[in-house]
Amino acid sequence: MKFKILLTLSVCLSGSALQLKAQSPASYVNPLIGASTSTAAAGVYHGLGKTFPGADVPFGMVQISPNTITGGDNAPGYSYEHKSIEGFAFTQMSGVGWFGDLGNFLVMPTTGKLYTSAGTLDHPQGGYRSGYIKASEKASAGYYSVKLDNQVKAEMTVAPHSGILKFTFPQNKQSRIQIDLARRVGGTSTLQYVKVINNHTIEGWMKCTPDGGGWGNGDGHADYTVYFHAEFSKPITDYGIWSADIPDDWGRKREDVTSTKYQQRVAQAAVLKGVKEKQGQHLGFYTQFATKAGEQVFMKAGLSFIDVDGARKNLAKEIASWSFDNVHQNAVALWNEALSKVKIDGGTNEEKAVFYTAMYHSMLDPRIIQDVDGRYPGGDGKPHTSQAFNKRTIFSGWDVFRSQMPLQTIINPGLINDEINSLMSLAEEKNKDYFERWELLNAYTGCMLGNPAVSLIADAYAKGIRGYDINKAYRLAAKSVEKFGNGDKGFSGGGLSLSYTLEYAYFDWCAAQLAKAVNNDGGYQKYAARASAYKNVFDKDKGWFRPKNEDGSWAAWPDSGRLKQWYGCMESNPYQQGWFVPHDVDGMVKLMGGNAKVTADLEQFFEKAPQDMMWNDYYNHANEPVHHVPYLFNRVGAPWLTQKWTRAICSRAYHNSVEGLVGNEDVGQMSAWYILSAIGLHPVCPGDTRQEITSPVFDKVTIALDKRYASGTSFTITAENNSPTNIYIQSAQLNGKPYNKCFIDYKDIMAGGTLKLIMGANPSKNWGVTN
Template sequence: MKLNTLNKNLLCGLLLLSATVAKAQTPADLVNPFIGASTSVAGAGVYHGLGKTFPGAATPYGMVQVSPNTITGGDNGSGYSYEHTSIEGFAFTQMSGIGWYGDLGNLLTMPTTGKLKTAKGKDGSKDGYRSAYNKASEKGGAGYYRVTLTDYNIKAEAAAAPHSGILRFTFPKNEQSRIQIDLARRVGGTSVLQYVKVVDDHTIQGWMKCTPDGGGWGDGDGHADYTVYFYAQFSKPLKKYGVWSADIPDGQSRHLNDVSSDKYQQLIANAAVLPGVKEKEGKHLGFYTEFATRANEQVVMKSGISFSSIAGAKANLNAEIKDYNFDIVKTKAKQLWNNALTKVNITGGTTEQRKVFYTALYHTMIDPRNMEDVNGMYPGGDGKPHTSTGFTKRTIFSGWDVFRSQMPLQTIINPSLVNDMISSLVTLAGEKKKDYLERWEFMNAYSGCMIGNPAIPVIADAYAKGIRNFDVQKAYDLSVGSVEKFGNGTKGYTPEGLSISLTLEYAYTEWCTAQLAKAMNQTGDYQKYTERAQSYKNIFDPTVGWFRPRDKDGKWLAWDGPQTRLKQGYGTIESSPYQQGWFVPHDVDGMALLMGGRAKTIADLEDMFNKTPDDMMWNDYYNHANEPVHHVPFLFNRLGHPWLTQKWTRAICDRAYKNKVEGLVGNEDVGQMSAWYVLAAGGLHPVCPGDTRQEITAPVFDKVAYRLDKAYAKGSAFTIVAKNNSPKNVYIQSAKLNGVNYNKCYIDYKNIADGSTLELTMGPQPNKNWGTAQ
């Protein structure tokens, strides 16, 4: 009897301990940065590839990301893909979730032993400094990464601070151990000129110039032109060191295919090694420091990064990483992530769902990143140094993607960041003497990537929500300049190749401009752009019952039967007429009227979802792998069938997001894919940024609380509670807003900012009487 009681007490104690450990798990503990960390075309079934995220160390919206790189060539924007078998090195800057060849990937650092090799070699080969690695040893987390490089028997660890990073290498016993830095390396190309100087027996400094001639963003077509400055220090004294310098012929093309070629790589492999050189400038440089190591000896390298100056890089490092204590940097990074991730607190769901959620939230907090030094200095679009006043200079605005979910999410949890991004775009236009806003800004470049005027809905949405700490007049003037330069104009549509996508996107951004005009008391502009916002009707052909491209003379382009609606790229970009045709967010009722009325429109939408493959990979129907359809599940709310929004958003959350490398069905696209999940899994999402209406849907979690910024909101938190929630109970039966019965399938942003509580009661069957009040 006593033994049984003892066993029961022991069991109870173990259960209590287990519960305490589970309860102590923080949001940062749930982050799995390997979700989406693949560029595999085969895995995606389409050339766009999978998530294209990176698994390395970062901090929220930080300048620095210290991450493993497995590839320089191909459309591998993050520089990493999980299926590759070897690592080139660890870079201090990375892009997240993008295609178009990518960029950054600078200051590529690699620990090696034995003979110095100056070229990286090919994946799976032994002819370069890259190394195979033990997949089982690879671990990534919020602010930390580690792996064992098997060719050298070296354990590599990375951690990040906002403007600096740190690497810790655990070496074997070896008389010729080494840390080497490829100063020329750049994802999607090469830096075209580098400089390095040994400052003292622990320090080097220098820079790498990255221009369109060296490929990079869009293989040069993205106009990326930036310089990365570094100030790096080593825990082990610099006694035996040097540089290598490849002889790049004058006139040698240095775009991606050129630098990836065997001929060019042979130039690098045969680079001159210059021992003891303390200062060097060249077209393709590397730096190395050699030393003997004891078994399991740890050597640390840390570096500050700046896009303004070497002095800025030094100040950044000194402000953030004062010594060589790797663990302190790792701990601080995790603290930063926990502070950021607790802006959304969830209760309920499975462990897997919580990991998917907090990793998604993590991925929304990589960009738009901080571009200024700790003293506020940043490089302007005019090539001159500037100091920010009243905002933080930010970069990487993936406009066509992020205006849909990512920026609306930030209006709730990070409104100051939205102000920063708008101010950054507005001041950039002034610095570059442009009268319009850039649609896809990268490192001050007007890259011209993708279509539309996506900065305008971000501005209109922010203004409508009371987020106005930017130069409103300049933002408005630039919005007008944008729609006049890129818009449907007096013709009332945009002709030729991308006629459908461009006409619909322009009509929406003209509506957004009209809303800004109304707020600015610009009556004439309001009337003009309100009329232009209806231009979407000019490409709807009632004889085929759908949107159809037109030529410059107004004639319809060929329409080869009903299947034309499913033809990828027909009058569209990265979509089909069927997928793009639903993009009339500012006038859903008008769209439905064109399509034959609500009943016919709903039937067509249901058919689209019913024909979508179970895995939701790239397909001809509801293609969640790309942005044009991201608002479509919420159209059922607008059309009076909210139970179908509830059904399909829950299905998308379950089927398109997984806790695995292939866990994203398409490119992460700088936070957009993940922001959709954060909002939808939480129970709300907009159809039309610029309109304060937020659609309600079925939450994945029992409780979701969004922490609000009191500088912008009256309340401290907006909370959604889902009673009786379960995988089967996907339908809202009833709702209360602040304790009062509520029968609308949407709420206003004001309810969010006021700190309201929305209580939903869930059930297994649709309640077709709930949510129909308008």
Template sequence: MKKHVFLTANILAMFMASAQQQPADYVNPFIGASTSTGKAGTYHGLGKTFPGAATPFGMVQLSPNTITGGDNGSGYSYEHTTIEGFAFTQMSGVGWYGDLGNFLVMPATGPLETAAGKEDTPHKGGYRSVYDKASEKASAGYYSVQLTKHNIKAELTAAPHSGILRFTFPAHQQSRIQIDLARRVGGTSTLQYVKVVDDHTIEGWMQCTPDGGGWGNGDGKANYTIHFYAQFSKPLKKVGIWSANIPDGLPRKRENIESDDYQQRIANADVFTGLKEKKGKHLGFYTEFATSEGEQVLMKAGISLVSIAGAKKNLQAEIKDWNFDQVRKAANELWNDALGKLIVEGGDEEKKTVFYTALYHTMIDPRAMADVDGQYPGGDHRAHTTKQFTKRTVFSGWDVFRSQMPLQTIINPVVVNDMVNSLVELADQTNNKYFERWEFFNAYSGCMLGNPAISMITDAYAKGIRNFNVPKALTYAINSSEKFGNGEKGYTPGGLSVSHTLEYAYTEWATAKLAGFLGNREAEKKYRLRSQSYRNIFDSSKQWFRPRKEDGSWEPWPEEGRLKEWYGCMEANLYQQGWFVPHDVPGMIALMGGKDKVLADLDNFFENVPENMMWNNCYNHANEPVHHVPFLYNRLGAPWLTQKWTRAICSRAYKNSVEGLVGNEDVGQMSAWYVLAASGLHPVCPGDTRYEITSPVFNTIRFKLDPRYASGKTFTIIAKNNSPENLYIQRASLNGNPYTKSYIDHKDLTAGGTLQLEMGPAPNPAWGK
């Protein structure tokens, strides 16, 4: 009888375990999927994420696109009422007009239309379609929607280098799949080529240069070519190519292609029925066929940044047949494996959705730039092959050095190592010999400021991630600090003097740290001295940082004082930027007047934040410069205030909704902050191996460690008696021993073990000081 009961209990436990949700089940790709400046209350807009299908760090992001042009980096905004098509590449969470959105596929019926048409007048023509908002569904690796213009259901899923679309058509004698080969989120591709290979296959490429806008409307210097190899489940019996008349010399930046004149040229494109090969400045391809009611027609494609042969190889390796559901299942499994590196327990379903979606958003970039055989495009515009690392791209440096890359050092150290190798090789191949601060598809875009690559590389090395050319990395770090740094002058003058000077002082410290690791004492001494240059822009009469002119005099003090946005600062004010001395917090505190004064000022900084934590003049979580500030309380001997405010930010600035991110996602940074803070850890100073301990959102957080970089298998944080009210740490133990510090070192984390925190409703001022 006992044996029967035991077996029954076992079966019940197995059933319950199988019924439990997997990490990918919690992902809601619509979180942050809006570019609306109106709802954000600022020109930066909201999260700017995309809802389409992707795989962890994959080359393909197969997603709906609702808009071309404007500052709509993801190509999608939830409040838009029409869809232009489904593109194979997207950016996540960026401003500066964005890029990608290439290889735009759209199903249709009836007469061919060669232009998308306008969002506000879809009834006046164009291939864009109104869609049934209620039908729109998205999950990790899958997206579907009902297009109502022609009553077609569209479904998308992805593999790392390829994607497959499934369209369910109505009964119609003139059904179609058409591809806009010129389309690009922030402008247009400037040259395209397409060829019909056989009765099921096309191939070609799309060249995107700064002349066609794109990243920074051309100022980002993006210059890449997407090669494709695409196949259709239905034979290519009636095909054609359209080509718009684009005269030589006609400007083709974002504002040009948005104009009525340019759009009219596309709408009046020449259509070449039966043509099977063409090169041109604005091409599209279509295949037409009859469909019965509910007939499914599929299209799959591999892409490559190297060659058509690479695109073909990618497709053949990943999507061998027409089993859409199997590809979807494989994508879901990839996400469960990736998201399973962090398992949380406790917290309600909403919090788990916010957490796992945030973790999902941290694994879009840095994406693979290499084909399945390791071949990738180099900075010298030649093909290279390596099996030593995966070439990666989209390094949003100024954003991601703060939380995103430190998070990956714990859960994906191989990705960090890949990114370091990619930047070192790029500096080599371009012969620039310095690191780009915001790398995009091998472009030295020059976006934002500082030398964030040095931060990431020093942080990686300090944490034992060292499988790259370390001496060369130090050389390029020194070159970067010399090219972009405070130099002998001891500060950087100009309109962004404070942001530049403080950011450079920090990365000059990181350069010194890296030099010290390698035994270069001369460089270590030189850059450690320069790291103190932050002091040179501190005005004792104002008791705060202040921008200096070239001649050393101060810029005039504004009426708004340190609350004036853009006064000496990038996208911030002095109050926000002035806290950025992460490498010398004691020195900063002393400059500012001591512990008590700084604590009072920090309290004011947080207490004057609006309840919804949207863009504001105090703690502005919507933008990166302040992301380390809540953890400064730990350094000031008041860790309970770090606990209070990180819990408040997690609750007030992150929601399970389209407006659930208070600012741009910025290629994983906004979400990485949440993942770390909600887990109970976050760095103040990447390059230092210290993580500040704070109040976890969940009862249990388990990090799965990489055996190539960690001696332990897992590191677990347990918060006993945790609840929204019990947010303060009372006492702690590490591996069963009392633990009184408000921080933990990376080596203790990677050794594995358990950090247990006992939580309560009131601060315990005796712990963690």
């Protein structure tokens, strides 16, 4: 079933307030864009955007969001088409597959009978979950609210390490707030502890191990503990703990926890009324009270990944009072400050909503993991204190090295230093000699492929972002490409031969750039030579890249040829993966038969993609391997086709709706592609400072530059005569002088100034055609 539901932006009623809101970047944010995991709507098992609609702040540790489901491939814990909510969790992941993780500290306001299990989507009446009034659901930057069928209105907002909920109850003698301490999106926490501190406060923790599923249903090795300090505005007088008896020999992964047998055991949990302290395998806490109609009850909590003391300090520092409105206003202010790094003029209201929501989604991760006092949980399981950088987590490497991290080098360069130092310190603390490719809460998850951290560092160093030990970074990068790479063999064989070989070749090129940076000529020569490994998987007879077996022989060519999904490729086919030679486009084009032949093949690649840009065998914007491909037209002498197709993708693959993302958001990558493309810039090869120029969606874009990293204060791109039909660049000026290149160097952006583009309805085959 399709849910093509367009969502309108909320506006203030007074004229002055409306004018103010219209000028606020945060006012355009619609967190419900992409908030569906529906495989039916996506037409493929990957589902849709998988974003969450709840409250958060830029790169914050805490996100409070409605959760509608625990099992399945539902990483955000929420999908718009679900008709009931099981609670509001304090931690979320954005846009990922592989079953997800977090979704901890699930809070639910209830009335009437106490239930210890959530119930199911099919039978919500069997648990504490509740249906909700869809029309009442409101999501904006830093805020979420909904009216539940139990007549409770739930509102939530956050600070970086803490959050506050406001529940407006009906008249009822049995109103309560209950907290499921065992709950986890992809499984369960395996051990919990809770203690009543006084008549307003509880504290405790939830331990999450691979035995309890989570990331990759345990295969992602996520192992973390969430500590909490929670306070209630209404005194805790009638309270208790529920404890389910889970046999030691029961499995506790995703499929176990969601089974009928397991949920029946949870539903039969012992309710220990008045018990103040408990440790167990499946615990929950409730506080019960009578309420008058319209009575507001608040709960606020701080989290920490180190200890309860950290959670207590985080809450005290950020939410000292019970003013929900103050916290909300502060959250909106943080978003306005972050989103104002890029100011846009022109475009439709839908395009502005898509743009600023993309900015919003690109600023969720990598999130801070250190407490307000600078302490963070190390990879060795011990507390550490960071003074030189902000410790961050959730590095979705295979996704984000392509657009998300290059975007941050422009709008948040300090974050890049943070991320590099975070990955380096993690390797040291875990006594590893290589970088993790997909880090989650200190776990070396091994998710996806390649050595994306090497790309991140090569790109940063080339751009002058150098707040880390480059010698140590190079040593770890070299160890990484030696441990995971094509090596002297010159290719990778097996089931994913093509993806491995091509991507490892690129990361070897990145390692070569870092070797050059530390004056290691031997390393440079070795890795530069290995960067040519892509040539070893090009079959001249087939005229395309082809996977190899481990012994070096060609894998059997399928009937569907290069369109065969998973034929030597990760989540793609050879037609899609084969364009990935970003570090040597000229060499790739030569193998493929030259500019004219490649241009014609690229045109077919795009023309055969479906109008809605959903998952397909041609240009598949729903997945990362092709995200640089529209910009290859710039490299083969046809920049007008880059302009044509980036504008087409921006309008066809991004919408202000629940189904507004054609694939998983992937921790900012899908949104970052849009941001860069909509402002008219995008790299082909991170690690190379060349930024491709394309047709901007907006008439004027002003990027605020960070004075710690840039000599200029702002960089402006103007597009005169821009319109949905005038999408082609006719001529350009850079700082008042004629400019005929279809690319610009990163240093010229950081120097500040203005790139002026003159737009027209017909392709200009003169502008930008020379390299």
